[in-house]
Amino acid sequence: xxxxxxxxxxxxxxxxxxxxxxxxxxxxxxxxxxxxxxxxxxxxxxxxxxxxxxxxxxxxxxxxxxxxxxxxxxxxxxxxxxxxxxxxxxxxxxxxxxxxxxxxxxxxxxxxxxxxxxxxxxxxxxxxxxxxxxxxxxxxxxxxxxxxxxxxxxxxxxxxxxxxxxxxxxxxxxxxxxxxxxxxxxxxxxxxxxxxxxxxxxxxxxxxxxxxxxxxxxxxxxxxxxxxxxxxxxxxxxxxxxxxxxxxxxxxxxxxxxxxxxxxxxxxxxxxxxxxxxxxxxxxxxxxxxxxxxxxxxxxxxxxxxxxxxxxxxxxxxx
Numbered sequence: 001x002x003x004x005x006x007x008x009x010x011x012x013x014x015x016x017x018x019x020x021x022x023x024x025x026x027x028x029x030x031x032x033x034x035x036x037x038x039x040x041x042x043x044x045x046x047x048x049x050x051x052x053x054x055x056x057x058x059x060x061x062x063x064x065x066x067x068x069x070x071x072x073x074x075x076x077x078x079x080x081x082x083x084x085x086x087x088x089x090x091x092x093x094x095x096x097x098x099x100x101x102x103x104x105x106x107x108x109x110x111x112x113x114x115x116x117x118x119x120x121x122x123x124x125x126x127x128x129x130x131x132x133x134x135x136x137x138x139x140x141x142x143x144x145x146x147x148x149x150x151x152x153x154x155x156x157x158x159x160x161x162x163x164x165x166x167x168x169x170x171x172x173x174x175x176x177x178x179x180x181x182x183x184x185x186x187x188x189x190x191x192x193x194x195x196x197x198x199x200x201x202x203x204x205x206x207x208x209x210x211x212x213x214x215x216x217x218x219x220x221x222x223x224x225x226x227x228x229x230x231x232x233x234x235x236x237x238x239x240x241x242x243x244x245x246x247x248x249x250x251x252x253x254x255x256x257x258x259x260x261x262x263x264x265x266x267x268x269x270x271x272x273x274x275x276x277x278x279x280x281x282x283x284x285x286x287x288x289x290x291x292x293x294x295x296x297x298x299x300x301x302x303x304x305x306x307x308x309x310x311x312x313x314x315x316x317x318x319x
């Protein structure tokens with residue numbers, strides 16, 4: 001799947017982003033015209049002789065009437081274009097919970113078939129043409145949720161749940177970014193939003209609701225390659241499950257991202273590197289070199305190379 005265009009607020013892909021882009025354009029053009037007008041008046045004033053200008057009228061006109069008219073017009077214009085941010089989700093909206101961590105994103109859905117919670121990380125999938133109502137929180141410090149091509153940003157404050165409504169009008173992938181400085185790896189706290197047709201999204205969500213492909217049940221399948229089974233055993237033997245959940249294998253802790261379907265994600269480390277088997281092995285072995293300060297230590301100095309490769313191969317096929 002394509003990564004999509006570069007992160008940019010100038011590439012609107014939904015109604016909220018289009019509204020913000022239009023308002024920004026009006027403000028830029030209006031501000032430029034006012035600045036040019038002031039400069040023109042300055043030039044004319046410098047060329048005139050003293051005593052030919054009525055200062056009172058200029059003060060009343062330029063200092064009172066003009067800003068009152070402009071600010072009043074901007075107030076009603078902005079009210080007319082105000083994005084649909086509401087305290088409750090609109091009918092038919094998809095509800096997604098996002099929690100900011102230092103420095104990754106926890107994403108939660110509700111499986112419509114069973115009502116069970118579906119947890120993933122650093123990647124949000126949404127259906128095209130359907131409003132998405134985000135509940136935004138933080139587990140540690142203040143973060144800020146921002147996907148420029150889909151809409152405005154919203155702070156994520158510990159102890160509070162903020163709301164933001166977005167919508168994608170076409171399929172695609174858009175990059176988002178934490179927009180509030182939150183510590184050493186703030187710059188590498190990215191996420192990707194993937195918009196799919198409704199049927200494809202429903203199929204994806206149904207697949208995400210299932211346990212990992214190599215769950216305790218399927219691990220006994222004769223078709224399961226022995227190398228893959230050894231990777232699962234190495235994952236458990238080296239206590240990777242002390243921080244990571246893999247549903248169907250180990251669900252002891254949620255300190256780090258849920259890895260149940262990690263092989264299907266586009267990136268690792270919150271957008272730090274692309275997700276492929278080689279990068280996954282490098283990420284597990286050299287986490288601190290790739291993302292200094294991340295809560296996950298590098299494993300190259302405590303896990304042998306053979307086991308690292310087995311773990312990476314097992315994680316890569318969790319799709």
